[in-house]
Amino acid sequence: MKTLNRWLKPSQIKFVKPAALVLLLAMAFVMPLSVQSPYVMDVGLQILFYTTLALGLNVVVGYAGLLDLGYAAYFAVGAYTVGILTQKFHFSFWVAMPLGGALAMLLGSLIGFTVLRLRSDYLALVTLGFGEIIRITANNLDVTGGPSGIFGLQGPSILGFRLVQPIHFYYLMLVVLVLSTIAIARLGSSRIGRAWACLREDEDAAEAMGINTLGYRLLAYVTGTFWAGLTGAVFAVKMTAVSPMSFSFMQSITILLAVVMGGLGSVPGVILGGALVILLPEFLRAVADWRYLVFGLALMLLMVFRPTGLWPAPHSLKGEE
């Protein structure tokens, strides 16, 4: 704050933020080249996946204030679409991936249209229910491979170069993440974003102002599901397998935790949250069975002491009185 003012001239301060971002981006690009360990690569990849997912969920929960507890279902839809289309129907990955996103979006709009008119608390439980329905269905049907899922997927190829190594997927996801960040940050400060903020703060007032609440909620929800679908598509080929076990309620909770911990509605916060949600359990591998206990405690403490998250959005939720 004031210290910064003391060290730098005012004209230089405005360069700090973009400089920091460039630094971070550079680090992210360089990391896989300097570190040989496949383990670090795997952790880095997981961070990229979770941050992208968290960004998508952020649109639903952070921007529009809709508590979605079944987000992993759309992640599953993207993954299974790619799995089935590439393996059984020999589609190219680059065709299957947007189809995965589109299918997730379609499902999202069907579900959203049905339940988004409900009270926020009902919404939470219904989305949970839908998440479970999708997971159970994927587990039960033969076309999705049943409980064993789909495996032996081939990596996609770009101009003849086949993506096999984790490092390839790392860069692919990094590109996806950067694009997502730009898109979602833009969305947040756009007119749509402001309508969402209005909706989130006071729904009745928003209605009175003539904002089509259902329409905007649907837009937020569907945007979120599209992102989950895309991420799921890449996840499928990175893992070379799609298993229903990867899309449980706990998965949805982990993504939610990333958003909440980082800061609802805050893009840098959500990225931080995504990183923490992966790094903390990895550092605590020795006490692994306390992981979810700590998650639960963290959620509660965060809500009491810092509900706006570790890196809050500039205009955060106010209490309703």
Add this chain to the structure above:
Amino acid sequence: MSNILAQLLNALVIGSFYALVALGYSIVYGIIRLINFAHGDFYMIGSFIGYSLLMLFGKTFIGNGVFGIGLAMLLAMALTGGVGAAVERLAYRPLRGSPKIILLITALGMSLFLENATMVFKPWGASFRTYPVGLSRAGFDLAGVHVGYAPLSIFFLALGLMIGLNAFIEKSTVGKAMRATAFDREAAQLMGIGTDKMISMGFFLGSIMAGAGGFLAGIYYGQVSFLMGFIVGLKAFTASVMGGIGNLPGAMVGGMLLGLLEVFGTSTVGGQWKDVFAFGALILILVFKPTGLLGEKIARRM
């Protein structure tokens, strides 16, 4: 025919458990409009407390007979009620007035916390525990089906608890104060009602019901595990919504109905679709009759 009768009997028992937990959900929602995600875990905690008590009693003079079981049940219910009240005091009260989403996330965190605390707590543990006593198979035969006293008792016990609870809420002074708090908290405060106390009371009573359900489930099925509350909680929420949230007889009806639906679903399409059936029912009700079958009973404004 006997098959249908047998399945109805199954539905009766399953429904009773859902109803007991749903009662708690309804009370809490009626009074502070919060879906307490952790409520299903109170059911689980009740069953584990019962387990520890019965193990303890078995080693002492109290024994594991009818007296021991009865005492264990009452204690388990009371202790679970205490846990519920404590949860409200520690986690939810500080956040009263916060946006709904904050409260929901806290409740979620509490649920995770309770489940995993049970898991790491060594005497209870990650695997399941087996109750040292169970209920006998004794019963009578009716139309080719063996009707056990145990499932019937559970049903009537649940019914009795519901009637008792409903009478308390409707007739007693405390109950009236609770209803006033639920209807309009500010006005109730102005009238000199200790609304905080009433809310605690609501949690206490609701958790007692959940604890009763948990204990009975432990005795009836014989097995308890730290995740057993999660799915039961979801189903109980479905049941209370089906009957009309905030409505106690509605919770009972909803519970029974859900039991029937699940039994029907399992015997026709198969056990792997059972949960899909239950959640599907929830969604249908919310789309077509969101106030539930018997109508809601909550405040229009808080």
Add this chain to the structure above:
Amino acid sequence: MKSKSLLRMMAALMALALLVLAGCSAAKPAADTKPAEDKSDVVVGAAFPITGSSAKMGQDMKQAIQMAMDEINAKGGVLNGRKLKLEVQDDGCDPTQAVAAANKLVSLNVVASVSGYCSGAFLPSETVYNNAKVGVVVPAANASKLTDQKFDNINLMNPTGADQAKTAAAFLTGKLGAKKIAIIHDNSAYAKELADLTNAALTGKATVTMDVVTPGEKDFTTTLTKIKGTSPDAIFWTGYYAEGGLIIKQAKGLGMTAKIMYGDGSNDPSIIEIAGAANAEGTFCTTTPAAGDFTAAKDWIPQYKAKYGEPGPYSAQAYDATNIIANAIKAAGSTDRAAVAKAIRGISYNGLTGAVAFDDKGNRKNGVFLVLEVKGGKFVVNQGM
């Protein structure tokens, strides 16, 4: 306001940078140079659940591996006095964690690994081991799909579901003389596969009904009532023991007289406890032999008991797996992963679990399934090796 958030951002960026760097430094660099005379420990990895509901299984296997390593090290270790060192990673019976665990083991320079309890979780991690050329001996997981990809470095200690299905089908129609069989599974990867394979093995020999229940639930009376209506001669449960015990208890509670049999997922004394000794009496279990069933293990069991208590159902396999890896390292004469993996595949070893050899898919040659029966509240062998 603005500068406050700037500082916060700087702080967070620094924290993130530190975290990443810490994570980088925490991982050891991959082995690159080969010193002239290497006396360092030879690292062998292990990945299976050590948390969650299957934690006990993982613990049992970990202890058996450690026991084997201690013995080998006491006798001089491998390759001229180098000691074996165990690295255990938790896979939490979850595919993503199993992949992470496999990657972690690879980065810790393991020469070979004893991995795999949950088939569904282990499947995707096979690719990781294969890419790194790490030889794996699988002590517990045995879904047929595990060897379908024909990786040359994956070897199963146990015969697969296909063999178990044949044994089960033969016993059901043979000794139990069942003509109508109700198969129940819980739709998990392993149980469903066993159910399907048993169904296939029974075609033409018996009429079969298939039913599914949801794991984690407590009430199976609905499904059982439905099955009761078809009056089966026998019930075959292919899932795990927590539900298995309840199914036995509730089936008896409904007055069902069908013979009850279950697969090796339910092979655990707890099933008798849950069902109640009276109810479990006279039920059968197909299983890979456990320590107590192997004649060669007779002396080993008391030694294990003295250190760790009762051996688990896969302790003997894990013990053998460790010795196989040690022998393979000796046979290969180096810690080169590919050479060791090849030596594992070609191994011929006489251990607690009998004569061990692997076929070209990685399946155990001449694997055997026993049929146990509950008599007097305990499992005894009904149909032996």
